Amino acid sequence: MVTSYRLDDLAQRIGGEVRGDPGRTVRGVATLEDAGPHDLSFLTNPRYRRAAAASGAGAILVGAGAELAGRDLLEAREPYVALAQLLELFHPQPAVHAGISPDARIGEDVRVGRDVQVGPFAVIGDRSELGDRAVIEAGCILGRDCRVGCDTRLSPRVVLYGGTQVGARCIIHAGVVLGADGFGFATSSGKHRKVPQVGRVVVDDDVEIGANSTVDRAMLGQTHIGSGSKIDDLVMIAHGVRLGPDSLLAGQAGIAGSARLGARTTLGGQAGVAGHLELGDGVTVAAKSAVFRDLPDGAFVAGVPAIDHAVWKRSLVSLKRLPELRSRLQELQTRLAALEQRLPGED
Amino acid sequence: MVTSYRLDDLAQRIGGEVRGDPGRTVRGVATLEDAGPHDLSFLTNPRYRRAAAASGAGAILVGAGAELAGRDLLEAREPYVALAQLLELFHPQPAVHAGISPDARIGEDVRVGRDVQVGPFAVIGDRSELGDRAVIEAGCILGRDCRVGCDTRLSPRVVLYGGTQVGARCIIHAGVVLGADGFGFATSSGKHRKVPQVGRVVVDDDVEIGANSTVDRAMLGQTHIGSGSKIDDLVMIAHGVRLGPDSLLAGQAGIAGSARLGARTTLGGQAGVAGHLELGDGVTVAAKSAVFRDLPDGAFVAGVPAIDHAVWKRSLVSLKRLPELRSRLQELQTRLAALEQRLPGED
Amino acid sequence: MVTSYRLDDLAQRIGGEVRGDPGRTVRGVATLEDAGPHDLSFLTNPRYRRAAAASGAGAILVGAGAELAGRDLLEAREPYVALAQLLELFHPQPAVHAGISPDARIGEDVRVGRDVQVGPFAVIGDRSELGDRAVIEAGCILGRDCRVGCDTRLSPRVVLYGGTQVGARCIIHAGVVLGADGFGFATSSGKHRKVPQVGRVVVDDDVEIGANSTVDRAMLGQTHIGSGSKIDDLVMIAHGVRLGPDSLLAGQAGIAGSARLGARTTLGGQAGVAGHLELGDGVTVAAKSAVFRDLPDGAFVAGVPAIDHAVWKRSLVSLKRLPELRSRLQELQTRLAALEQRLPGED
DSSP states (O other), rough: OOEEEHHHHHHHHTOEEEEEOOOOEEEEETTTOOOOOOTTEEEEGGGGHHHHHHOOOEEEETTTTTTOOOOOOOESHHHHHHHHHHHHHHHHOOOOOOOOOOOHHHHHHHHEEEEEEEOOOOOOTTTOOOOOOOOOOOOEEETTTEETTTTTTETTTTTOOOTTTTTTTTTEOOTTTEOOOOEEEEEEEEOOOOOOOOEEEOOOOOOOEOOEEEEESSSEEEEEEOOOOOEOOOEEEOOTTOTTTEEETTTTTTTTOOOEEEEOOOOOOEEEEEETTEEETTTTTTTEEEOOOOOOOEEEETTTTTTEHEEEEHHHHHTHHHHHHHHHHHHHHHHHHHHHHSSSSOO | OOOOOOOHHHHHHHHOOOEEEETTTTTOOOTTTTTTEEEEEEOSGGGGHHHHHHOOOOOEEETOOOOOOOOOEESSSSSSHHHHHHHHHHSSSOOOOEEEEEEEETTTOOOOOOOOOHHHHHHHHOEEEEOTTTOTTTTEEEEOEEETTTTOOEEETOOEEETTTEETEEEEEEEEEEEOOOOEEEEEETTEEEEOOOOOEEEEEEEEOOTTTTTOOOOSSSOOOOEEEEEETTTEEEOOOHHHHHHEOOTTTTEOOOOOOOOTOOEEEEEEOOOTTTEEETTTTTTOEESSSBBBOEEEEETTEEEEEHHHHHHHHHHHHHHHHHHHHHHHHHHHHHHHHHOOOOO | OOEEEEEEHHHHHTTEEEEEEEOOEEEEEOOTOOTTTEEEEEEGGGGGHHHHHHHOEEEEETTTTTTTTTTEEEESSSSSHHHHHHHHSSSSSOHHHHHEETEEEOOTOOOTTTTOOOTTTOOTTTTOOOOOEEOOTTTEEOOOTTTTTTTOOOOOOOOOTTTTTETTTTOOTTTTTEEOOOOOEEEEEEEEEEEEOOOOEEETTTTTEEEEEEEOOOSSSSSEEEETHOOOOOOOOEEEEOOTOOOEEOOTTTOOTEEETTOOOOHHHHEOOOOOOETTTTEEEOOOOEOOOOOTTTTTEEETTTEHHHHHHHHHHHHHHHHHHHHHHHHHHHHHHHHHHHHHHOO
């Protein structure tokens, strides 16, 4: 069964406006490339303006003031937010099939909320707690004394070491490991002695963590992921890190031990933050950069070691002009030598 | 039972030639260091010439024209290809023990081809399809509507999210996650709202993906890995990426969302490509480099941000000479000041 | 039940001294921030001196000569080693509950030592060997002919490909994959042919490997991790690498194929080492750096490509002063032109 929607209906749902035929109907959302006459597509990145012009889409979602001649447009003040809303409308979440697989192994004194789903070959350790409507997919392994909040989903093969806490409405993707030992060794005479890692990992509400990322338990106390933070794939968060709420960590970023990052931190892909640093709120670190010193609120940095982004950009330009600098210096040297020859020496 | 081969027999099999005793027999292939008189070793990298001279190997596989005095040599035009052939000869693949483990859980309406192997604790989602001779090892978890091609092997603990397609003759290593949600969030007033990721991952034929790598599903449409591409461990490919055929991505490389890479792309280890870029065919990105702009066919780039490799090399040299530049400038300044003193001023 | 200890008792156990009240008792170890009057805290990093002064801790572990007015101090020559000892004292390892889960699948001719623990949904391949007191947690999958030494723990969901050997007293964290195929392809006419990877991985005694790290099997012979080495999360070690004993590899570091690293190697986070290199003993590579050439014993390098650390630091300073260099050059040019005008030309 296909549901179709009129543009004016969609406009009302997203708080936007139609520019063109309000009665045009669409049945789904598709990329500019794939969209046909019954699809809505979207232009949220100016890079794709040409693709939008050439698209076969029946209608296009755009930001305020965007021009696309001869098109039926659905205009939204925040088009990317509207896109999220429309995708939710056209692709409703499948219902959770509550129930505990007979192939799951549930430990002693586990508290299971209402309408919880546990898949086959999942293992839930003693005294753990699963909130209402939590979904623990196949092959997940939870140690003892873990806590998974309401409406949180653990995708297949997530591991929570003992004592790990995950808040409500989180999405933890496949292969994520929360609570493995931090990398703590006391070196004496060239030998590394393990420092017991007896803290834990606490993930607040509304956090998403991408596939195969890892968050290590603190040596003492907790490694803490603030609410609303979104973490991409293959990210590593070391022991004792505190990440503020509403942060975004892109793929393969890494944060070393005991670093404290403020609210709304953004780390680009493959970026790194050294250990024991303090970063303020709203800090942005460009992709592939590495931070080796404390940063104030709102800092925007790039490079290795990371410096102010504007300064980094200028230093790139300087670097580019180095050969020119060398040749100007060479020329000056020649001219100066000529002058010196024409002036009588003192000796 | 040990099989031994005469060098002239091996030469015929690889389309090469014997230089030395064609009747010498070898029983296996070994590294230069480990090889004994009954082993064939190989010299495919000139770095190991000295080790080859010192090796106890009975015979050595070399490229055309290589000199190794007093040695029985097996010469091949493409010695590394010949090495692959010889290893296949001495180490034939173990036969697949077809059959579905009683400890696997197969969903409804799953289509299972001939001679398929499914290991214990594997889970196959409803309506999925396993091609002939596919091997799904222990602990793999496939969502609904997945497709695995003929002769493809999923190593232990691979996860395919629902809708993922993997072609024929692929090798997917342990811990790989295909089809997890892309990192898509619409930020409004500092809060990140999830943009549903309703596309999928499509992997073409003859692809190999290394341990614990991740490929995310597209927001819409597909994330696509071209046929014949080889991907190393811990590589991340974000949502909506299109990677051309016959590409090589070394360990810990990463490609950000919606980037399009051409055929025969090579990414060195820990290299990165930013989102929404277009890279032509045959592009090479040096290890540890990061690409932040579109690149034409055949580009060879290095650095962060990545620039032409030759220019990058020169800029390294310039950088090295900076202290010298500073001292030359200092000297000019002194000489100029001396000249100025000798000339009468105008004031 | 809470055990409390007098400071003089603790001092004796760690071979240290009390400065202050030897009769003060503590019941546990806590961070400076969390510690209360019955907790011992610690000051092992001068960065936290202010936090130590403000801490509510009943006593503080410090290095020799540290001053903290008005505090009961426990002084140790190597305070971080002492911290490890104290954490072991307050947090003894839980006893291993020996036994093989009825939900584990054990292959043929597996040799199981005394007091071994195997968790649910673990799979042990034919002819593998588990040493005394080995712990194989839930969901681990071992291929054929693997060997796990005495007192070694495999955390949940570790994969050992066939033939992998892990020594005694190792800790392998969740999601680690040992022995997947190395990234070896022979390219001919643009197509990549798999070079069979028929070697294995050998991990010596007392090694720890962090969550989701991967070590690939050698093409031939072995990939070897020296005894006492400690490896963090998401680290990749390629085929044929040899890592010397007592090394430390921080998170997301990577070592490319066939590189040989000496004893006591230290790689910072996100650092990389290119293939086929030889690094001496005691080499340190700074975080985010990449080594592209051989290095002698004791080298300390940084940058991409990595150079001597002191030279790298100076080049950063030079780079910073580039704009100043440009303006000085500009000034010289102006002054020289003025001089030239005042001197009569020769034409």
